[in-house]
Amino acid sequence: xxxxxxxxxxxxxxxxxxxxxxxxxxxxxxxxxxxxxxxxxxxxxxxxxxxxxxxxxxxxxxxxxxxxxxxxxxxxxxxxxxxxxxxxxxxxxxxxxxxxxxxxxxxxxxxxxxxxxxxxxxxxxxxxxxxxxxxxxxxxxxxxxxxxxxxxxxxxxxxxxxxxxxxxxxxxxxxxxxxxxxxxxxxxxxxxxxxxxxxxxxxxxxxxxxxxxxxxxxxxxxxxxxxxxxxxxxxxxxxxxxxxxxxxxxxxxxxxxxxxxxxxxxxxxxxxxxxxxxxxxxxxxxxxxxxxxxxxxxxxxxxxxxxxxxxxxxxxxxxxxxxxxxxxxxxxxxxxxxxxxxxxxxxxxxxxxxxxxxxxxxxxxxxxxxxxxxxxxxxxxxxxxxxxxxxxxxxxxxxxxxxxxxxxxxxxxxxxxxxxxxxxxxxxxxxxxxxxxx
Amino acid sequence: xxxxxxxxxxxxxxxxxxxxxxxxxxxxxxxxxxxxxxxxxxxxxxxxxxxxxxxxxxxxxxxxxxxxxxxxxxxxxxxxxxxxxxxxxxxxxxxxxxxxxxxxxxxxxxxxxxxxxxxxxxxxxxxxxxxxxxxxxxxxxxxxxxxxxxxxxxxxxxxxxxxxxxxxxxxxxxxxxxxxxxxxxxxxxxxxxxxxxxxxxxxxxxxxxxxxxxxxxxxxxxxxxxxxxxxxxxxxxxxxxxxxxxxxxxxxxxxxxxxxxxxxxxxxxxxxxxxxxxxxxxxxxxxxxxxxxxxxxxxxxxxxxxxxxx
Numbered sequence: 043x044x045x046x047x048x049x050x051x052x053x054x055x056x057x058x059x060x061x062x063x064x065x066x067x068x069x070x071x072x073x074x075x076x077x078x079x080x081x082x083x084x085x086x087x088x089x090x091x092x093x094x095x096x097x098x099x100x101x102x103x104x105x106x107x108x109x110x111x112x113x114x115x116x117x118x119x120x121x122x123x124x125x126x127x128x129x130x131x132x133x134x135x136x137x138x139x140x141x142x143x144x145x146x147x148x149x150x151x152x153x154x155x156x157x158x159x160x161x162x163x164x165x166x167x168x169x170x171x172x173x174x175x176x177x178x179x180x181x182x183x184x185x186x187x188x189x190x191x192x193x194x195x196x197x198x199x200x201x202x203x204x205x206x207x208x209x210x211x212x213x214x215x216x217x218x219x220x221x222x223x224x225x226x227x228x229x230x231x232x233x234x235x236x237x238x239x240x241x242x243x244x245x246x247x248x249x250x251x252x253x254x255x256x257x258x259x260x261x262x263x264x265x266x267x268x269x270x271x272x273x274x275x276x277x278x279x280x281x282x283x284x285x286x287x288x289x290x291x292x293x294x295x296x297x298x299x300x301x302x303x304x305x306x307x308x309x310x311x312x313x314x315x316x317x318x319x320x321x322x323x324x325x326x327x328x329x330x331x332x333x334x335x336x337x338x339x340x341x342x343x344x345x346x347x348x349x350x351x352x353x354x355x356x357x358x359x360x361x362x363x364x365x366x367x368x369x370x371x372x373x374x375x376x377x378x379x380x381x382x383x384x385x386x387x388x389x390x391x392x393x394x395x396x397x398x399x400x401x402x403x404x405x406x407x408x409x410x411x412x413x414x415x416x417x418x419x420x421x422x423x424x425x426x427x428x429x430x431x432x433x434x435x436x437x438x439x440x441x442x443x444x445x446x447x448x449x450x451x452x453x454x455x456x457x458x459x460x461x462x463x464x465x466x467x468x469x470x471x472x473x474x475x476x477x478x479x480x
Numbered sequence: 481x482x483x484x485x486x487x488x489x490x491x492x493x494x495x496x497x498x499x500x501x502x503x504x505x506x507x508x509x510x511x512x513x514x515x516x517x518x519x520x521x522x523x524x525x526x527x528x529x530x531x532x533x534x535x536x537x538x539x540x541x542x543x544x545x546x547x548x549x550x551x552x553x554x555x556x557x558x559x560x561x562x563x564x565x566x567x568x569x570x571x572x573x574x575x576x577x578x579x580x581x582x583x584x585x586x587x588x589x590x591x592x593x594x595x596x597x598x599x600x601x602x603x604x605x606x607x608x609x610x611x612x613x614x615x616x617x618x619x620x621x622x623x624x625x626x627x628x629x630x631x632x633x634x635x636x637x638x639x640x641x642x643x644x645x646x647x648x649x650x651x652x653x654x655x656x657x658x659x660x661x662x663x664x665x666x667x668x669x670x671x672x673x674x675x676x677x678x679x680x681x682x683x684x685x686x687x688x689x690x691x692x693x694x695x696x697x698x699x700x701x702x703x704x705x706x707x708x709x710x711x712x713x714x715x716x717x718x719x720x721x722x723x724x725x726x727x728x729x730x731x732x733x734x735x736x737x738x739x740x741x742x743x744x745x746x747x748x749x750x751x752x753x754x755x756x757x758x759x760x761x762x763x764x765x766x767x768x769x770x771x772x773x774x775x776x777x778x779x780x781x782x783x784x785x786x787x788x789x790x
Contacts, residue, residue, distance in 0.1 A: 047507040054510035057518065128749055134538035150752035154538040243644075243732040245751050299621050301644040302732040310621065439536065442752040450557070454734025459646035465734070468556055479534070479551050 075118045080379045083120045084144035084387075085136050090364075090400065091123045102399035106392045110383060117379045137369055143380040144368050144387075146196070152365055153187045153437040161192030161367040167381050175390075175406045183434040184365065193367030194388040197402035199323035200428045201250050201359040202345040202421070204331070209237075209318040213346030217286050220319075220349050224295040227318050235316035236297040242287060243302035243453045245445040250321045250348065251283050252360040252435050257350050258282065262436055262444065269477050271444050272470040280448065282351065284455050284462055291456055301456040315339070321348055323362070324428070327421025329401040345424035359428045360435055363405065403429070440477060447472040524767075530760035537754035548761035558762070561738040565719070568654055568739055573714045575658035577707065580665025585695070587666070588673055598666075605663030613727025616656045617643070620728075646736035649729050653737045656724060661717060665710055672706030673699065705780070712777040719770055740766055 075081045088094060092103045107119050122142055126132035130151045136142040137160050147155070155161065165173075165181075168191075173181070180195035205213055209227050214220040224237035231237075240250055258279040262271040270276055290296045299307065309330060311317040322330075324345070331343045348359050366387045368380035386392060393404040394413050403425050410416045410426040417423075435441050451465035460468070501507075531548055535541025552558045587598055604612065619627040620642035629639040643649045676699055684694050700707075722741035725731065731738035731746070740762060748759025 047502055050507040050511055051502070054507070054514050057511055057514040130537055130749075130752075130754065138538065148752075151538070151754070154536060154754065158539060244730055298641045298644040302649065302729050304730065307621075310618070442754075446746070446751050446753065450732075450735050452734075453732045454646075454736075457644055457646050457649075457733030457736070459734050459736055472555065472557060475551060475555065479547065 073118070073120050079116055079118045080376050081118045081120050082144060082376070082379050082383050083122050083142040084146070084383060085122045085124055085133060085142040086146045087124050087129045090146060090396075091121060093123050096399075098399040102395040105395050106387055109391065110386045113386070114379070114382060117382065119383065140369065140371065142369070143371065143376060144366060144383050147193065147365050147367055149183070149195070149363055149365055149434070149437065150442060152184070152193065152367070153439060155367075156184075156187040156190070156192040156437075157439075159188065159190075160369060161190075162370050162377060162381055162384075163190035163192065164194060164368065164381055164384055165191040167385060172385075175408050177405055177407065177429050177432070179429075179432055179434055180405050183437050187437055193365040194384055195405040196364050196366050196388045196393065197397050197400065198363030198405050198429070199325050199403050200425050200432050201253065201321055201348050202324050202327070202424055202428060203319065203321055203348050204326060204343055204345050205319040206342045207344050208342050209234075213344070214349050216352050217349045218352050221286075221290060221293075221295065224290070224318065225293065228293075228295060231318075233316075234318060235314075236300075236311055236320075237295050237318040238290060239303075239308045239311055239317050239320035240287065240296060240300055241303040241305045241307050241321075242296075242300045242456055243449070244304050245442070245449045246305040247452055248445040248449050249360055249362065249435065253348060253433060254283055254350060254354075255279055256433055257354045259354070262441075263438070269440055269444060269473050271448070272466055272473065277466060277470075280466065281462060284452055284465075286351075287452070288456055288462075301453055309334075324403045324421060324425035325401050327424075328419065331421070333401075345421045347424075347428050359432050362434075363402075405429075439480070440473075443476045444473055527760045527763055530757050531764045533757045535757040535760075537749075537756055541757050544757070548758050549765075552758070552761055552765070557735055557738065558740075558743055560735060561740050561743045564650065564737065565739045567650070568657070569715055569718045571654045572657040572661065572718050573711055575654065576661045576665040576714050577711060579658065579662055580669045580710070581707075583662070583666050584669035584673055587670060598670075601666050602663040604660050605667075607660075609660070609721060609723035610727050612656065612660050613724040616652075616659075616724075617728050620652055643729055644733055646733055649733060649737050653725050653728060656728060657718065657721075660724060661714055664717075665714065668706055668710045668713075669703070672703035675706075676702045708780050709777065712773050712780070715773050716770055719766060719773075 073081055086103075090099070090103070092100050092107070094100060094103075103121075107121065110117070110119055122136070124132040126135075130148065133145050133147055133151065134155070137145060137155055165185075176195065177198075180198075181191060184193060184195065185191050203213055209231070210223055214223055220238065227234060227237040241247060255276075260271070260276045260279045262269060262276075264270045272280065287296065291298060291300070297311070305322050308317060308320045308322060312320070312330060313334060327343070327345055331340050335343075366384045368377065368384045371377050371380070388405075390406055390408050390412070393406050394409050394416075396402075397404045397409070398413075398415055403422065404410065404416065407426075410422065415422070416426070435445065447469040451460075451469035454460040454465040454468075455462050530541070532543055532545060533541030534544050534547070583601055587594055607615075626639075626642070628642060632639060641648055642652050680698055680702075681694060684698055689697070720741055722739060722745055725737055725739055725742055726745070729737045731742050744759050744762040744766065747753060747755050747762060
């Protein structure tokens with residue numbers, strides 16, 4: 043009984059200790075550095091760290107750390123691998139508590155922290171050659187929040203139109219052409235379940251067509267920052283986009299499951315050879331087609347820009363991706379060291395090694411031009427071309443809300459649970475309501 | 481005069497405070513108390529506070545009073561999710577009760593391989609909600625890949641839009657949740673059947689009662705409490721689960737299968753929205769609804785009066 047009492051007290055102390063540790067978000071104190079050294083802690087998710095199970099990722103991330111240490115003997119890097127169930131929550135906690143100096147952050151979450159000026163403006167630290175090397179939209183997007191370049195875009199993806207060249211010898215430039223082509227495929231291949239697949243049930247759908255909306259002339263916000271994405275002419279652009287998908291779905295050119303599918307919903311159809319074309323992010327070429335299909339079947343696939351609409355500029359795609367940012371801090375030496383690591387982690391060498399190991403798309407034009415893999419891989423060549431004219435969904439706290447409301451509207455319309463007018467009216471009500479409550 | 485020497489009054493307990501603490505009830509109470517405070521009480525109080533703020537992830541919120549609640553009850557997504565959650569809750573609980581009882585009655589009979597059948601029916605309950613969602617998505621997704629449409633195809637029946645038609649998707653989600661919760665219901669119902677005194681059944685047999693009469697007049701009345709507990713547990717589970725529907729339909733098409741728990745998750749963490757204050761307000765609404773059922777449960781089981789007391 044006495045032993046049981048002691049065990050019980052021990053258990054209580056352990057719970058107390060665990061509570062205190064977790065209340066701190068699993069933060070790490072900086073490891074002791076050598077005299078004259080400063081320690082920079084950088085936060086990364088497990089799948090983008092030296093602790094990932096995939097050897098190629100371990101090696102690539104370690105090479106970035108080792109090369110930084112070799113070039114900067116006075117700076118010690120401490121990799122902080124996030125153990126939180128939500129990485130965004132961990133980023134917010136660690137930045138607000140000042141327990142890491144550098145974070146790898148998903149771009150939709152960047153504006154939340156950058157609005158409060160949490161990150162160092164890295165623009166003054168960049169050489170002219172570096173400025174010219176990154177795709178221009180990366181700077182435009184990151185600076186759109188408060189005018190400062192609060193980080194550097196490390197990896198991205200761009201929506202591409204993937205197609206089987208034996209069924210579709212050339213990529214359609216417009217949706218009108220796509221409809222004609224897919225009708226022909228459907229007629230000559232009745233077994234083909236889906237000549238075209240676009241995940242239309244989630245915000246993935248809006249990512250696919252955001253470039254189309256902008257190419258048609260759409261503007262999500264007015265000059266005062268009020269969302270007008272479903273007002274006036276903008277609404278007519280969405281109506282056109284929605285009707286195109288409805289027409290294709292009604293004609294059996296898009297599988298009906300696309301109305302609820304996420305981007306990955308295409309994978310079973312791809313593996314069963316029942317899809318002739320689809321829209322997905324640029325990494326699907328390397329990660330799905332080449333990695334999962336038999337070589338002779340994979341060789342049939344090609345990628346191009348997402349189609350546009352007749353009478354408008356060509357199809358434009360939209361990028362996503364992750365950004366390296368350094369926290370603003372009082373210690374100038376530590377801040378300089380953190381910025382150095384941001385520059386190093388997004389350098390040519392780091393982008394080439396890490397993106398290749400991760401199956402991601404780089405943001406430096408030089409990686410596409412000078413690395414044999416990126417020069418030769420047909421999907422990456424298509425990605426490079428698309429990225430040259432790509433735009434990013436506005437980095438703004440209203441953007442996810444708008445995307446979610448419009449995606450719901452599209453799904454309602456396609457599934458027949460609302461008319462086009464009802465679906466768009468409902469979406470606009472939600473957007474305006476949320477905006478007025480910001 | 482002989483003085484009477486009074487013996488000095490010794491304290492009954494000469495133990496130090498630490499010893500008293502060790503030998504008292506606290507060592508056994510503290511682990512649970514700390515667990516309760518850190519894992520339940522603090523997050524709960526914090527959540528209520530957040531529901532009165534406009535906090536977003538990464539940005540401190542300001543107190544906005546009842547605004548989150550006002551917005552919620554004007555929001556068509558939330559209102560339609562309440563409506564579907566009601567239908568979903570009634571249908572899944574009714575389905576789980578009916579099929580749970582039916583299977584428990586079948587498994588009451590003696591036949592070969594009974595234990596295997598019992599285990600088989602328990603598996604869906606053990607399987608993670610995410611895994612269940614993926615499995616059913618693969619089976620229901622249209623095209624020839626989906627098992628259900630493949631079977632229909634064999635019978636020359638055109639494929640059904642299981643997940644992309646709003647009405648079908650709503651029914652599919654309910655079907656999957658009935659399948660998932662059946663094991664738990666079966667377990668409780670089987671337990672309920674076992675506590676019925678065998679003599680009563682034998683007496684009824686001697687009196688010539690039919691199977692249905694025994695079920696209606698003896699078994700069901702004697703299982704009343706078990707069925708009530710089963711219903712309340714199933715209702716609470718239905719209100720709080722979201723993972724299977726998250727994987728299966730993501731709440732679509734067009735929000736048709738959005739249950740409240742999923743709306744809460746999406747508002748607080750989904751698609752970069754990060755509206756922690758609003759999400760907390762949805763959590764508080766869910767808590768109030770769940771509390772009603774907990775009160776019914778407590779009253780039903782006389783939990784407040786204390787079990788085991790004479």
